[in-house]
Amino acid sequence: MAELMDYMEANRLLKRYGISAVESSYVKSPTDAISFFRYVKSPIVMKAISEKALHKSRSGLVMLNLDTAEKARRAYDELSKRAAKFKPYRILAQKMLPHDVEIIVGGREDPQFGKIMLLGLGGIYVEAFRDFAVRVCPITDFDAGDMIDQLRASHIIAKDEQSRSMLKGVLMRVSKMLYNNGSIGELDLNPMVMDGKRYVAVDIRVLK
Amino acid sequence: MMHPRSVAIIGASNTRGKVGHIILQNYLDAGFDGKLYPVNIKGDKQILGIKAYKSVLGIKANIDLAVIAIPAEGVPMAMEQCGKAGVKSTIVVSGGFSEVGATDLQDRLAAIAKKYNMPTLGPNCLGVMDPRSRSDTLFLPSFKLDKPRIGGVSFAAQSGAVGSTVLDLISNEGFGLARFISYGNAAVVDEVDILHYLANDKDTKVIVFYIEGVKRGREFIEMVKRTTRVKPVIVIKGGTTPAGATAAHSHTAALAGSNEAYSAVFRQFGVVQADDISDVLHYAKVLDTQPATTGNRVAIITNGGGTGVLATDALYRNGLVLPELSKESKETLKRMMPSTVNITLPLDLVGDADDKRFSDALGVVSADPNVDALMVIALFQTPGADSRVAETLIHYGTQSPKPLVVVSIGGSYTLAHKNMIESSGVPVYDSPGSAASSLAALIRYGQYRHRVGTL
Known part of the structure; x- marks a missing residue:
């Protein structure tokens, strides 16, 4: 059975490779939730994380658009109730990012070729459109661009030269992280969304 | 061996x-x-x-x-x-x-x-067949299997059945065989060894590989990289494993299964991937005979208007483009061609085009700086098309520094000319679609070679 890496540990791993992730913190009480909300000064998302619940939104473990301290407090209580059957669990609070495009960047250990990586149209579109590109790690700068061009959605996920070169950078860094960390069995950064001018990971799943 | x-x-x-x-x-x-x-x-x-x-x-x-x-x-x-x-x-x-x-x-x-x-x-x-030394270990009665002439295409196959059918088919195509290797269970000599051998084999110009799976993945990649730097490798991969066949915990693993990993390796390291046995033959004959290029501007010359339109569609479907002829070419062609010929690409030489008209058009268009490759549609049902047209195509298809492929669609009279043109080293296709996908394979491989610095 694959083991899920702790969310904040995974977050730190990404950071070491210069891959941005959305502002996140574990919250241990309603008061914690409120102070996180006050700290980010914008709407937040709260999620209950458990190895026993692989599909957080399907299990009702994600609460979006918490834009008042009161909503954050109530969300903490509600998630604690819902997650009771998935013990042990932890509650994660994240800054909510308004966005239109979601991508998936991921990887896995292939028994034949070693680390391979993937870029695709993300979020709810992953399964529906199956629009994705796969490469063997480590990738070159050309490969990164070629992965983007291979997607039917290339102009949606990289609208201009600037976002294209930013996304290429993300792909190169993910490739390096996968290649250097032999113990990563599977990786999902799904979705990554645009925050200002860069893609940041909103959900991170690392399986060892 | x-x-x-x-x-x-x-x-x-x-x-x-x-x-x-x-x-x-x-x-x-x-x-x-x-x-x-x-x-x-x-x-x-x-x-x-x-x-x-x-x-x-x-x-x-x-x-x-x-x-x-x-x-x-x-x-x-x-x-x-x-x-x-x-x-x-x-x-x-x-x-x-x-x-x-x-x-x-x-x-x-x-x-x-x-x-x-x-x-x-x-x-x-099935073992090996080497037409040069006449060593042949295939246990297939010789009267049941056409054996190919000597040439530059080597073919390695895990499966004996795929191997022998392709062997039979390539004997009927316009190119010959360098080596045939059917390696079965690969207990000792495996894909990596065979690729190594064929990469260094001076008689082998094009490698065709049928594989179901490789044993030493990373070494295979290294060998593929070394090989595609110097000669084309066409792979047809059998044995589909549905993505996510093994329990996947992530979206990535559910999407990118074993087949996706193989396709990634092929695309990334310059392998020409064929989806079907017919594609293998189409790609092999253009890679075997035509010069490399990196440009994707393909001029179409035809003696049938509708086929020219279909061919144009096929180009764009395959990521190729139909260029505009240079001003100089247009002026020269205007002087040479009858008023029934519209001087634009696809260049329709119309139904009464004879070898002279084909030759004039080919001379100008193949020298045009806006043109990287040529597709010539020669319909032999037309009054002007005969063996002299075939000879003209052979001349340009073997002398021009730009790749040239021919499309000829038809029955026995056409087939006779197809054989004549192909045996001289110019690939002939029976549809604009297969001609366009083959040119696209040649061009993609040329671009890969350029990228790795060997073209």
């Missing part, structure tokens, strides 16, 4: 239909001029008129290759004797090993090959 001067056939037989009989007969039919040593445990004095031996140990001579075609359980002993007799290489045609679950027997075979440092192909394979 590939061009032996002396061959022992273990399991050779006087009984018609036996594998060992067919192999020996094929060596005789092909006119192999090295030494042949039939070996049969029953102790026949002669097999097919050649002095026979009970064991390889009784042959007091150098043996380059032993072909083993006996029941599986006897193979380890035969291999052991080959080792002791100093046989240089073996091909185990016999089946009954890992493909039926007998992995122990296969491991024993591999261990013996290793002990004597004896390169071994198979088991469960």
